[in-house]
Amino acid sequence: MGRTNALRPVRHRHNHRPLARAELPIDTVSLARYLIGKILVRELPEGVASGRIVETEAYVVGDAAGHAYRGMTRRNRSLFLERGHAYIYLAYGTSYMLNVSSEMPGIGAGVLIRALEPLEGILIMQLSRGIDRLRDLARGPGRLAAALRVDRRLDGLDLCRKGPLWLRGDDSEPGEIGQSMRIGIARDADRLLRFYLLGSPFVSGPRSRNIG
DNA sequence: AGTGCGATTGACT
DNA sequence: GTCAATCGCACTA
Numbered sequence: 001m002g003r004t005n006a007l008r009p010v011r012h013r014h015n016h017r018p019l020a021r022a023e024l025p026i027d028t029v030s031l032a033r034y035l036i037g038k039i040l041v042r043e044l045p046e047g048v049a050s051g052r053i054v055e056t057e058a059y060v061v062g063d064a065a066g067h068a069y070r071g072m073t074r075r076n077r078s079l080f081l082e083r084g085h086a087y088i089y090l091a092y093g094t095s096y097m098l099n100v101s102s103e104m105p106g107i108g109a110g111v112l113i114r115a116l117e118p119l120e121g122i123l124i125m126q127l128s129r130g131i132d133r134l135r136d137l138a139r140g141p142g143r144l145a146a147a148l149r150v151d152r153r154l155d156g157l158d159l160c161r162k163g164p165l166w167l168r169g170d171d172s173e174p175g176e177i178g179q180s181m182r183i184g185i186a187r188d189a190d191r192l193l194r195f196y197l198l199g200s201p202f203v204s205g206p207r208s209r210n211i212g
Numbered sequence: 213a214g215t216g217c218g219a220t221t222g223a224c225t
Numbered sequence: 226g227t228c229a230a231t232c233g234c235a236c237t238a
Contacts, residue, residue: 057219065219067234075233093231095220112219142220184219 015169021084021160028102031083032058032111033195035100037174040116041166042148049124049148051116051138052170054197055204057182059099061109064187068108077156079108084160084167088145088152095142096151100159100167114141114183114194117202140204175199 019038025031033056041050059066067076067089078087079101087099087110099110116138118125125137125147138144145151150165159167176198181189183205196203 059219067219070235073234089219090232092218092220093233094222097219099219114219140220146221182219186218 015171017169018160018162019084019167019169021082024083024160026083026103028060028109028111029058029193031100031102032056032193033177035111035113035167036177036195036197037170037172039119039168039170040113040148041168042121042150043162043164043166044121044124044149047121047124049118049121049128050168051118051125051144051148053113053115054117054200054202055113055115056195057112057114058102058193058195059110059112060193061103061107063109065182065185065189066109068110072108076108079110080106081156084158086154086157086159086165088150088155090152091142096145097141098145098150112141113144115139115196115202115204116144116147117197117200118147135201139202 025034035053035056038053039050040053041048063069068079072080075089078085081101082105083102085101087101089097091097098113101110103109118134118137126132128149129137129147138147154165157163157165178196178198179192180194181192182194
């Protein structure tokens, strides 16, 4: 309340440009926070599907929970690309996870995209997931990938360029961002590296985890 | 070559 | 709440 920019005219026009790499924070934690509220766009033969990013996790340099911790492998090499590239892997043999590489070239770190608020192409996402309920379409990293038909074929893609999968800016005011421990990891679990849009029903995990 | 184990999800008691 | 599915990778031999 009482914020000076509250009197500025609000632009309702959509921003249709990809995020410029130069505007991405170079630090992994800053990027994880920055991506909250941005739009993830998937272009498919049958149309465009997109959603607002409402939940992310940072996997930082030197992080024992990060896939880059033991160096580069065939699977994780995209983590070492310049910030803004897709790192996609198969978790538990069942679910694909979408990450955004987050550091300078040669440095392995990334941000996991954990949940989206569906915006465009909701029918495409419903058909891809085999469910109707809007709230569950992209609530969780594996569900999100399934909804947008993201798999290893998109690994290494530059998300700062229009293409099959890319990141779009948004002019609307971002809501308040909450912070918590990351979900589903054993090592370095106490660090507050998860970010989410406060009050959003599209954030994964139990409600109680997403307060404060 | 064999074993153990995940940055998860959906089905089920 | 519990649990299996399923596969790439790290590790041992």
